[in-house]
Amino acid sequence: MKIVGVAACTVGIAHTYIAQEKLENAGQKAGHEIHVETQGTIGTENELTETQIKEADIVILAADVKVAGRERFDGKRIIEVPTEIAVKSPNKLIKKAVEVIEEGK
Template identity: 85%
Template structure:
């Protein structure tokens, strides 16, 4: 499964980067290809390419604020959670993404 996402917290410092790291580690551990863009106080880092977004099976938005460029993900299956969920339960979050995709494929 290919996962892309965005992490952005209200302050744009700690939780943004912790959420990114935890989601990427959990995704890789589960055997998925994952790339997480961060939108913090110093701007956008690890910006997702249009190809990465196009090829993604699912998008995870771990955000407490409005995401810049959200329209890039139009038409994609999106899971929206607070950054706290990505920080505290990254493995459960990846499992949820897997379940959402299974449900989509079953339809």
């Protein structure tokens, strides 16, 4: 499964990057291809490409603030959670993403 996501917290520092790391590790551990963009105080990093978004089966938005460029994900299945969920329960979140895709088949 291919997953893309965006991590963004209110301050744009710690939780943003922790959420990114936890999601990427959990996704890879579960055998999925995952790319997570960060939107923080220093701007956007690891910006998702059009191809990554187009090929993604699902989008995870782990954000406590408005995600810039959200329209890029129009027409995609999206799971929205606070960054705290991505930080504390990344494996469950990846599992939920798989369930959402399986239900839609």
